[in-house]
Amino acid sequence: MATPSALDRTLAALADPTRRGVVDRLRQRPHPAGELAAAFDMSPPAMSRHLRVLRQTGLVEERIDAEDARVRVYSLRPEPFAALRGWLEEVESFWSGQLGAFKAHAERTRGPKGRRS
Secondary structure (H helix, E strand, O other): OOOHHHHHHHHHOOOOHHHHHHHHHHHHHEEHHHHHHHOOOOHHHHHHHHHHHHHOOOOEEEEEOOOOOOOOOEEHHHHHHHHHHHHHHHHHHHHHHHHHHHHHHHHHEHHHHHHOO
């Protein structure tokens, strides 16, 4: 079995609704782990597991709060999202081409007033 690519790991991490919710919150601004746990009505250890997955896939980064070394603050990293966007653009381009070809075929096979020739 092939080793999962970075894109595979990104998609697997984002498959979980809680992790997608964390990403949505982090789009607004960086958040401490405790704030994220509270926002999702989740225990700190449970949130920590979600944050670990997001960190291991490179979607988020962690820094230590300058005022309190016990506090971890999380923020999004742009690189994995750029890779995901690139892949999605390729898929969209493929489907746009397929739909364009279908439209051209349908127009060629249609006779006058919309009847097939």
